[in-house]
Amino acid sequence: MVAFYFTKPPEPDRYATLYLTLQATALFTARSANVHRKKRRLSLYNQVGKAENWMAAFNEHEFNHSDPTSRDMWRVFRIMAEFVEGFEQLSDLGRAVTIFGSARTPRHDRLYKMARELAALLARKQFAVITGGGPGIMEAANSGAKDAGGVSVGLNISLPHEQSANPYQTIAVNHHYFFVRKTMFVKYSHAIVCFPGGYGTMDEFFELITLIQTMKIDPRPVVLIGKSYWTGLIRWLRRTMLEEYNNISQEDLRIFRLTDDPHEACEMITQAESGRCYYPLPNEFSGIAPGRQLSPEGTRFGVAPRVSAETIAQPALPDGADRPKASRQRKSRRRGQP
Numbered sequence: 001m002v003a004f005y006f007t008k009p010p011e012p013d014r015y016a017t018l019y020l021t022l023q024a025t026a027l028f029t030a031r032s033a034n035v036h037r038k039k040r041r042l043s044l045y046n047q048v049g050k051a052e053n054w055m056a057a058f059n060e061h062e063f064n065h066s067d068p069t070s071r072d073m074w075r076v077f078r079i080m081a082e083f084v085e086g087f088e089q090l091s092d093l094g095r096a097v098t099i100f101g102s103a104r105t106p107r108h109d110r111l112y113k114m115a116r117e118l119a120a121l122l123a124r125k126q127f128a129v130i131t132g133g134g135p136g137i138m139e140a141a142n143s144g145a146k147d148a149g150g151v152s153v154g155l156n157i158s159l160p161h162e163q164s165a166n167p168y169q170t171i172a173v174n175h176h177y178f179f180v181r182k183t184m185f186v187k188y189s190h191a192i193v194c195f196p197g198g199y200g201t202m203d204e205f206f207e208l209i210t211l212i213q214t215m216k217i218d219p220r221p222v223v224l225i226g227k228s229y230w231t232g233l234i235r236w237l238r239r240t241m242l243e244e245y246n247n248i249s250q251e252d253l254r255i256f257r258l259t260d261d262p263h264e265a266c267e268m269i270t271q272a273e274s275g276r277c278y279y280p281l282p283n284e285f286s287g288i289a290p291g292r293q294l295s296p297e298g299t300r301f302g303v304a305p306r307v308s309a310e311t312i313a314q315p316a317l318p319d320g321a322d323r324p325k326a327s328r329q330r331k332s333r334r335r336g337q338p
Contacts, residue, residue, distance in 0.1 A: 078176065079177060079180065082175060082176060082177060082180045083180055083183070085173065086155075086173055086175070086180060086183070086184045089171060089173050090153070090171070090173070090184060090187075090188045093128050093151065093153070093171075093188050094126075094128060094151075095126070095127055095128070095190045095273060096127060096128035096129065096130050096151075096153070096188050096189050096190060097122050097127045097128070097129055097130070097189060097190065097191045097192070097193060097269060098130040098131070098185045098186070098188075098189035098191075098192050098193070099115060099118070099119065099129060099130070099131050099137065099138070099141040099192075099193045099195065100131075100132070100137070100185075100192070100193070100194045100195065100197060100200075100201045100204050100205065101115060101131075101136060101137025101138065101140075101141075101194065101195030101196065101197045101201060102136050102137055102195070102196060102197035102198055102201060103132075103134040103135050103136040103137070103138060103197075103200075104135075104136055104198070105136035105137050105140070105195075105196075106136075107139075107140075111137065111140075111195055111196060111225070111226060112136070112137065112139075112140045113140070114195075114225060114262050115137045115140035115141045115144065115195055115225075116140040116141065116143055116144035117144060117262045118141070118144070118193065118225070118262035118265055118266060119140070119141040119142070119143075119144030119145040119148070119150075119152075120144040120145065120147065120148035120150075121148075121262060121263065121266040122145065122150070122266055122269065123144070123145040123146075123148035123149060123150025123151070123152075124148055124149075124150070125266065125269075125270055126150075127150070127190075127269070127273075128145070128150060128151035128152075128153055129141050129142065129144070129145035129150060129151070129152055129153065130153040130154075130155065130184075130185060130188065130189060131152075131153070131154055131155070132154070132155055132156070132157065132181075132200075133154025133155055133156035133157075133165050133166060133169055133172060134154075134156070134163060134164070134165065134166065135164060135166055137195045137196075137197065138154070138166060139166035139168065142154055142166050142168035142169055143166070143168040145168075146168045146169075146170060147168075151170055151171065152168055152169055152170045152171070153169065153170070153171045153172075153173070154166065154168075154169035154171070154172045154173070155173050155175060155181050155184050155185065156172060156173065156174045156175065157174075157175050157176075157178065157181055158174065158175070158176050182204060182207060185204065186208060186211065186217060186298070187298040189220070190220055190221075190269075190272075190273060190276065191220050191221040191222070191223070191268075191269040191272065191273075192208055192220065192221070192222045192223070193223045193224075193225060193265060193269075194222070194223070194224050194225065194230075194256075195225045195226060196225075196226045196229040196230070205222075205224075208222060209222060209252070209255045209256060211299070212255050213248075213252055213255060215292070215300060216299045216300055216302070217298060217299055217300070218294070219255075220272065221257070221268050221269050221272045222255055222256040222257070223256070223257050223258075223259060223265045223268055223269070224256055224257065224258045224259070225259060225260065225262070225265060226260065227258055227259070227260050230258055231258075234253070234258065237253060238253060291303040
């Protein structure tokens with residue numbers, strides 16, 4: 001197997017994109033073949049990032065201006081490389097628990113101490129602990145797991161403003177894309193714990209329970225820590241989303257549990273883990289529909305939606321709302337009207 005690299009960018013002609021595509025493909029092939037994995041120092045992610053920089057240097061040339069989507073190809077390779085990097089780093093992690101929470105929680109806060117205690121309890125039960133690698137609750141969880149002798153994973157993210165990573169990570173992975181990072185959070189966790197947090201924590205929490213609700217991932221414990229913080233949201237989910245608007249079902253509120261006790265949270269997770277089956281189904285077993293079988297990346301295949309042939313008579317639209325305003329203006333101009 002031969003892998004090759006360009007030491008300098010190719011000439012900025014119409015074939016430059018093809019040349020760089022070939023390089024990225026060769027790098028990915030070498031990565032997949034696992035050739036001298038421990039000795040390689042240049043990752044696919046960095047190489048594709050370097051190729052992107054070469055592309056940026058060609059912004060003044062014809063092929064970028066004539067094809068506004070020419071950089072989309074490199075975005076695809078960068079995304080692919082980031083997935084490969086994450087899979088390589090975490091594939092042998094074993095059972096793990098992801099802990100979400102605010103980066104703004106100070107060290108003297110009781111929630112910080114609770115996160116640190118919970119992570120230590122989980123590490124002593126042989127769970128790896130995964131966080132976002134930042135300060136606050138993430139730092140507390142990483143430090144608790146590391147000090148207890150466990151595996152402490154930080155999935156860091158590059159942001160426009162500088163972010164400080166906590167120093168308690170035994171495995172550190174750097175991400176550029178939020179959606180790749182969230183895939184790693186969910187794919188390698190057997191349970192999720194959410195401490196109080198901001199928009200990021202809410203995003204992660206609601207995406208997770210959506211994946212469980214829609215059966216895209218296997219059910220797993222989702223534990224909310226901090227009754228005073230989460231009670232108002234749960235009340236709104238029940239009274240507004242369920243009872244007033246009927247947008248969820250009663251079963252959807254059972255996806256997660258609420259507690260203020262790290263020991264109780266750890267007990268929920270360990271009990272669920274004791275009932276987990278690790279044995280693959282025999283080949284002759286056909287009791288699971290194809291749409292419900294798990295795909296290699298950890299989600300269920302699902303069934304592709306079909307357009308319904310049923311048509312329903314819709315009420316007439318209000319006068320003047322049958323076409324966009326801009327369309328009406330264009331027709332008026334063609335008629336010579338102002």
